[in-house]
Amino acid sequence: MDSYIKQWHDLILNCNFDNTYKMVWSKALVELSLDINNDSDKEIIVFDFNEIAKLCLKYYWNQTIYFDLVQSPNLKKPPEIITSTKKLVKEFFSKKGSLQPVRFEKVDFTSLALENQYETTVENIARTLRQDVCWRFKKLKGNIYEIYDLDTKEERVSFHKDNVLKLKIYSDFLFTVINYRWTQMLEGFNYSPRISRKVRAIDEDNIKRGSLGKFHKYLDLMFEDGKRKCFYCGDVIQDAHLSVDHVIPWSYMFSDDLWNLVYCHKGENSKKSNRIPVEEDILQLENRNMKLLERMENKSREYNQLQIAVKKDYVRQFWTSFKG
Ligand SMILES: [Zn+2]
Numbered sequence: 241m242d243s244y245i246k247q248w249h250d251l252i253l254n255c256n257f258d259n260t261y262k263m264v265w266s267k268a269l270v271e272l273s274l275d276i277n278n279d280s281d282k283e284i285i286v287f288d289f290n291e292i293a294k295l296c297l298k299y300y301w302n303q304t305i306y307f308d309l310v311q312s313p314n315l316k317k318p319p320e321i322i323t324s325t326k327k328l329v330k331e332f333f334s335k336k337g338s339l340q341p342v343r344f345e346k347v348d349f350t351s352l353a354l355e356n357q358y359e360t361t362v363e364n365i366a367r368t369l370r371q372d373v374c375w376r377f378k379k380l381k382g383n384i385y386e387i388y389d390l391d392t393k394e395e396r397v398s399f400h401k402d403n404v405l406k407l408k409i410y411s412d413f414l415f416t417v418i419n420y421r422w423t424q425m426l427e428g429f430n431y432s433p434r435i436s437r438k439v440r441a442i443d444e445d446n447i448k449r450g451s452l453g454k455f456h457k458y459l460d461l462m463f464e465d466g467k468r469k470c471f472y473c474g475d476v477i478q479d480a481h482l483s484v485d486h487v488i489p490w491s492y493m494f495s496d497d498l499w500n501l502v503y504c505h506k507g508e509n510s511k512k513s514n515r516i517p518v519e520e521d522i523l524q525l526e527n528r529n530m531k532l533l534e535r536m537e538n539k540s541r542e543y544n545q546l547q548i549a550v551k552k553d554y555v556r557q558f559w560t561s562f563k564g
Pocket of ligand 1: 505
């Protein structure tokens with residue numbers, strides 16, 4: 241392996257688990273290298289902490305808004321960058337008047353009149369990068385790896401052009417190593433399922449919340465008179481208000497499974513988004529699944545999946561781990 245890239249590889253794979261700052265820092269630098277042209281006439285390439293901070297915000301925004309993953313082992317004192325990212329997400333939700341997640345790349349902070357809040361968040365992140373991250377990333381077991389030069393006063397990091405081009409050439413490899421290490425860290429502080437898929441998904445722009453209409457035909461088996469009732473309040477739901485809800489939040493499961501899906505009134509599920517279901521709901525869902533299994537034909541794929549879920553008691557297992 242190229243010796244410069246080997247240093248990056250070693251720093252990424254051996255850095256400690258205090259939080260995931262080093263992951264967003266290194267990932268942002270590799271992403272910025274993609275914009276550098278081979279025929280650039282500059283010998284030294286400089287990245288500004290503000291540009292780096294914007295990318296860090298992008299990674300944390302997407303991970304937080306979709307999956308709400310914990311980024312450090314200390315739950316009482318979350319990392320500052322996460323706190324400021326969450327604050328911005330909250331302001332975004334309140335401007336939109338909805339809890340529907342939107343990718344960072346698609347958010348227009350100016351038209352939402354959130355430009356100042358956005359700039360402040362970026363400045364806060366840049367400050368943390370200067371104080372805690374930029375120099376620490378180069379240090380490993382008492383050694384300093386001279387992979388870049390820092391001007392902390394001007395909040396800049398500079399590279400020899402040859403080195404930044406190496407980052408570009410090896411970017412796929414480095415992104416894979418960073419995501420692997422990031423996944424490993426997150427597994428240390430999160431009990432949520434499918435963490436490696438969640439980490440990868442924020443790069444691939446394929447976080448889809450698909451239509452749940454295909455589950456109607458199974459959920460309808462519970463209502464022989466055709467009157468669909470709300471899982472939470474028990475009232476009959478008019479078609480215009482019908483919605484399918486994940487009892488254990490989608491953000492946690494990152495998948496649509498029949499054993500976790502119920503009918504409810506439209507407003508009711510957006511209000512409870514990401515909240516921990518109460519035990520009463522869990523008991524009710526376990527009972528529903530047993531009854532639903534009896535009513536399904538035992539040939540379909542959904543039948544087999546529901547059977548496994550009932551046998552292994554996924555509802556309670558995932559609920560327990562979601563509660564933490
Ligand atoms: Zn209801």
